[in-house]
């Protein structure tokens with residue numbers, strides 16, 4: 001149980017089962033399955049936390065240094081943010097829309113090399129600790145906003161469906177939760193960018209030089225700031241804002257996965 | 271008249287949120303394009319890697335160095351102007367809002383009730399405490415009604431204003447820093463003192479170490495250096511390592527790279543012609559004659575196998591050099607030699623001695639960092655004010671037995 005690999009595999013199984021439960025709840029409209037789903041995610045988080053702490057202990061540092069470590073921490077961030085938002089706003093359908101995103105990132109982690117390597121000198125900085133740990137929560141919050149916005153769009157598409165109306169919160173509430181999640185994610189993302197810039201200045205001598213990872217974090221930041229403004233403008237509220245929230249999360253995924261696999265830059269070694 | 275209206279329209283469009291968002295959108299879109307095209311390569315790179323039409327488009331539109339292109343800067347400049355105008359316009363409105371008496375017409379009616387004369391004060395006090403207000407600061411008579419109002423978290427109004435000014439500062443100071451950016455480099459082996467070209471300083475390298483972990487991975491590159499001025503006074507003596515640059519008067523000196531160097535002695539007819547420090551991948555010529563030697567590659571732990579030659583570690587266990595000799599620009603010899611071995615070529619003899627690692631520093635001067643940091647802090651502060659310090663207002667009106675409550679952001683939809 002205290003072996004990282006086993007606890008990570010158990011985590012994957014629990015998250016997958018949780019998604020199955022949330023889907024069963026949603027498709028077959030069986031309420032008690034949403035409770036199972038919620039419980040499974042929570043147990044999943046326990047094993048996930050064990051996996052992360054074991055790894056941290058083995059490496060004698062926070063598990064935030066390579067593609068695998070960040071992916072699994074990112075998934076952990078989504079799971080924790082999910083439990084937080086589910087608890088605060090209490091609605092059952094949230095899991096149906098967030099667990100797929102959680103699994104996407106968790107399975108991406110499972111595909112990465114799990115080798116523990118020591119930190120190269122450029123990564124040895126307190127700023128990178130702030131940088132990466134805020135990124136995890138920022139991305140987690142954006143994942144929630146994405147899930148909630150997809151709900152918004154689905155609810156809008158099937159306005160007549162009584163079940164959806166019953167189990168999904170009102171448009172107003174969905175919009176508000178998405179806004180709260182994005183506000184939190186945006187503050188964090190800003191900290192991510194600022195701490196990253198300070199670290200880059202110390203390590204490479206330039207705090208901003210448009211390398212692909214920096215560029216994509218700028219793009220993400222722009223998308224969410226457009227979301228925030230669009231929401232303030234009456235005509236545009238609602239559906240269009242929701243689309244921006246989804247687009248923003250795609251940009252997040254690309255910043256994280258696409259940039260490392262498709263583009264070349266300073267960050268790519270991580 | 272028509273013209274004037276047009277001009278006013280243009281001006282108000284110029285400072286509008288819509289225009290700002292269009293600019294942001296365009297900048298975001300261009301950034302996406304730039305991230306997919308490798309930046310700052312030779313022209314030949316684009317011609318070889320793309321079809322001729324695409325390569326032409328890239329070069330004409332400057333997509334090969336998009337982020338430093340004129341129009342990218344102009345777009346950012348326009349965004350600054352937009353932010354500046356919008357912030358100036360919003361300044362008064364924003365600050366007035368903080369001190370203004372709330373306007374009942376813009377508030378939601380929350381409740382109405384009838385209360386006996388003698389309980390009125392108590393009820394009013396209860397209401398405003400219930401909504402989290404500490405004191406009702408003023409009373410006025412309006413249309414025969416007594417009006418009480420309370421305000422909280424008024425700083426929240428400043429949030430978006432701070433954000434915009436912060437963004438403006440960051441862009442302006444970043445641009446200034448880029449425009450005045452100075453960069454050079456210095457490298458050398460312990461014992462050398464090198465001038466920092468373009469500055470009044472020199473660097474004396476006292477020591478250079480690479481620290482290894484038990485598993486053989488590199489933990490740190492560490493240089494101990496003295497920074498000296500023209501007069502030879504030591505200004506600073508410090509260890510420079512990755513993530514810990516030496517800073518002096520706006521300059522920052524970074525540990526950025528390392529490589530191998532050796533001492534070289536060049537003899538002609540057994541007479542010493544030249545003695546120098548020879549860096550890997552450089553060439554030294556005998557100034558009087560047509561002969562040059564290149565230190566092509568260094569193998570600290572040399573191994574020769576069927577598949578070729580390579581170094582099996584980065585430790586100097588079996589050091590060899592690969593050298594190339596040129597005569598009148600033509601390559602005439604290339605071979606592997608040991609350290610201290612005499613390499614003969616006609617009357618010439620070359621000897622590589624004392625291989626050691628050199629340290630390489632980048633020296634940068636980027637201005638405007640403090641301005642950019644202040645901007646960044648303003649953005650963060652603004653975001654927190656904007657999202658988490660929600661201004662709340664309450665008005666309680668009293669006319670005879672009737673008490674009515676109005677509010678902004680109180681008793682909110684999700685204030686649970």
Ligand code: HEM
Pocket residue numbers: 225228229232285286287288289290291294349352353356430433434437653656
């Ligand atoms: C460059 C990045 C920008 C960022 C990060 C940014 C951020 C923000 C944020 C977070 C808000 C508050 C949103 C909310 O209350 O939910 C806001 C409001 C606003 N922004 Fe921006 N903004 C940016 C650029 C601009 C530009 C270029 C303009 C155009 C002049 C603009 C005009 C406005 C206006 C008019 C408001 C409404 C303020 C209010 O109603 O209180 N913003 N901005």
